[in-house]
Amino acid sequence: xxxxxxxxxxxxxxxxxxxxxxxxxxxxxxxxxxxxxxxxxxxxxxxxxxxxxxxxxxxxxxxxxxxxxxxxxxxxxxxxxxxxxxxxxxxxxxxxxxxxxxxxxxxxxxxxxxxxxxxxxxxxxxxxxxxxxxxxxxxxxxxxxxxxxxxxxxxxxxxxxxxxxxxxxxxxxxxxxxxxxxxxxxxxxxxxxxxxxxxxxxxxxxxxxxxxxxxxxxxxxxxxxxxxxxxxxxxxxxxxxxxxxxxxxxxxxxxxxxxxxxxxxxxxxxxxxxxxxxxxxxxxxxxxxxxxxxxxxxxxxxxxxxxxxxxxxxxxxxxxxxxxxxxxxxxxxxxxxxxxxxxxxxxxxxxxxxxxxxxxxxxxxxxxxxxxxxxxxxxxxxxxxxxxxxxxxxxxxxxxxxxxxxxxxxxxxxxxxxxxxxxxxxxxxxxxxxxxxxxxxxxxxxxxxxxxxxxxxxxxxxxxxxxxxxxxxxxxxxxxxxxxxxxxxxxxxxxxxxxxxxxxxxxxxxxxxxxxxxxxxxxxxxxxxxxxxxxxxxxxxxxxxxxxxxxxxxxxxxxxxxxxxxx
Numbered sequence: 001x002x003x004x005x006x007x008x009x010x011x012x013x014x015x016x017x018x019x020x021x022x023x024x025x026x027x028x029x030x031x032x033x034x035x036x037x038x039x040x041x042x043x044x045x046x047x048x049x050x051x052x053x054x055x056x057x058x059x060x061x062x063x064x065x066x067x068x069x070x071x072x073x074x075x076x077x078x079x080x081x082x083x084x085x086x087x088x089x090x091x092x093x094x095x096x097x098x099x100x101x102x103x104x105x106x107x108x109x110x111x112x113x114x115x116x117x118x119x120x121x122x123x124x125x126x127x128x129x130x131x132x133x134x135x136x137x138x139x140x141x142x143x144x145x146x147x148x149x150x151x152x153x154x155x156x157x158x159x160x161x162x163x164x165x166x167x168x169x170x171x172x173x174x175x176x177x178x179x180x181x182x183x184x185x186x187x188x189x190x191x192x193x194x195x196x197x198x199x200x201x202x203x204x205x206x207x208x209x210x211x212x213x214x215x216x217x218x219x220x221x222x223x224x225x226x227x228x229x230x231x232x233x234x235x236x237x238x239x240x241x242x243x244x245x246x247x248x249x250x251x252x253x254x255x256x257x258x259x260x261x262x263x264x265x266x267x268x269x270x271x272x273x274x275x276x277x278x279x280x281x282x283x284x285x286x287x288x289x290x291x292x293x294x295x296x297x298x299x300x301x302x303x304x305x306x307x308x309x310x311x312x313x314x315x316x317x318x319x320x321x322x323x324x325x326x327x328x329x330x331x332x333x334x335x336x337x338x339x340x341x342x343x344x345x346x347x348x349x350x351x352x353x354x355x356x357x358x359x360x361x362x363x364x365x366x367x368x369x370x371x372x373x374x375x376x377x378x379x380x381x382x383x384x385x386x387x388x389x390x391x392x393x394x395x396x397x398x399x400x401x402x403x404x405x406x407x408x409x410x411x412x413x414x415x416x417x418x419x420x421x422x423x424x425x426x427x428x429x430x431x432x433x434x435x436x437x438x439x440x441x442x443x444x445x446x447x448x449x450x451x452x453x454x455x456x457x458x459x460x461x462x463x464x465x466x467x468x469x470x471x472x473x474x475x476x477x478x479x480x481x482x483x484x485x486x487x488x489x490x491x492x493x494x495x496x497x498x499x500x501x502x503x504x505x506x507x508x509x510x511x512x513x514x515x516x517x518x519x520x521x522x523x524x525x526x527x528x529x530x531x532x533x534x535x536x537x538x539x540x541x542x543x544x545x546x547x548x549x550x551x552x553x554x555x556x557x558x559x560x561x562x563x564x565x566x567x
Contacts, residue, residue, distance in 0.1 A: 039054070042191070042193065053473050053477070056255075056257050061255055063255075070190060073189060075249070076242065076250040077250060079238075079245055080242050081182055083242060084179070085213065087175070088117065088210055090231050091337075092214040092336050092337055092355070092359070093214045093218035093340065093352045093355040094217065094218070094340070096109075096344035096345065097221065097228065097352055102159070102161045102164075107500060107504055110500060111165070114499040116169055116171050116173075117175075117492050119173060120175035120489075121493040123143070123174075124179045124180040124485060124492070125176070127177040128180050128481075128485045131184070131254065135252045135295065135296030136185055137250065137251065137293065137295070141246070143173070144174060144242075144243060147170070147173075149170045150167045150170030151236050153170065155236060158229050179489075183480075183481050184478070196375075196376045199374065199459075204370070207371075208367050211362050211367060212359070214336070214355070214356045214359045215363060217352075218351070222352050252292075254296045255296075257474070309486060312485075313486040314548060315465070316545055317462060317483065321461060321462070324526060324530045325454045326491055327523045327526065328394070329491050330491065330498040331398075331451075331516075332401075332451050333499055334498040334499045335444070335447070335516075336444070350437075354437070357437075357441070358444060359444070360441055361444060362444050362447075362449075364445070366449045366451075391530065392531070393450075394454035395454065397449050397453060398523060400520075401444065402447055405440065405447065405516055406512050406516025408439060410510060410512045413434065413435065462484060466545075469546040
């Protein structure tokens, strides 16, 4: 759920303690059993904030971990998120180089990105399901092994397109978990007042690495005889560090608070930023013993549990967000992976470095916009009017970017009817005079900014829906992570398909114009329809979400005594 302002606390109800994990026994009953309830508050400067979710009294509860342990877990996961983002866009600037070296079609080369992207959608959904049963840590570890195999293999695949594809498929098998589970891990370990800054950091790293990777990738690929393989050699070095962090610093975050023994003594939650341990062999062995590869299992494995994540896919809110954000997202991905096809051959003859530099404006313009729109102050003001304005502005930027890119490039290149009939043809020496690469980069930046502005509606729209849908905060956070994950999977499948399809459909400059016009106009029509749905049937959509998602939680509600006990 979104971060909310602290609740006012009466001082006479608070215990007279220092900045420790404060609790108080209230005379009013918050449960159906009539028993007293212990309310837990934050520590230090957050001592006046009632903790949400309410932690247990078990020191192994991820909410009770000291800050250094929470931050270490987050750092390990974000290091993998950064590497996954880098791998996804590693081939944008070198697609034509690979096609020429391998004597392969451009479609076969872009499949090196499209195929693992679609595979990651399948493994992402599978990760959501498996993590409900056996926890997130084994899924992360298995995915890490897949990524390691694929990355190490990718350092020795030059000259063999089949091996290159196999290596990329292994990477795709591992991407899915880090696309869909990291948000849930943040929900598992941080309280509401701590969470939003971590989500912003996660979002910023994910966007920045995907948009920034081609900038460095083009330079690295042109730096020596190793070519694109050098990118993966560098990634392998960073991956080694991430593996150590993940194995030693990312314990299981899944935790069942419904079965706790309430007689456990009250604990103090440490806010230490550095571990306070004795560096001995016994202490090290004790720490490692707690880092089991598998330490969680659902109390009951049944069909409703397995269908929790798949049912999130068919929620109307998920479908609407998918429809509104799909074309800018998939269009941006497909155009990026066609840049090498458009600008590497004659008449441009751009190098990998120059193609990578086309990503400068998308990186500099879109990343700050995406991060700014994720700030709590923006989300708290997210009303229906703000939502519709965001949709209009995001669609305007995305449509201008798509339409402008196609019309500008194709219009500049179509010098006459005879030339326009020839695929990607233009007289010698005039291409860079007719087409400004700075303008091309700016139009791509508008498309990226519009796509990410539309993506910024994910957080508040899904949170508003799950707040209506869910019986308690724990279910709400779980449903939020499921809807985000399923939306990511859906979009990756379609983006992969469009990456494959665009090179086959764009055979001339005129085809490029028609393709981008179709995407831009279709996005405008979809946004108008979506604005109508949100304006007239917003509450009905959320009610239908509640009905569909409620099918997941009926059995769980019988086990929960009260909303407040698990809040």
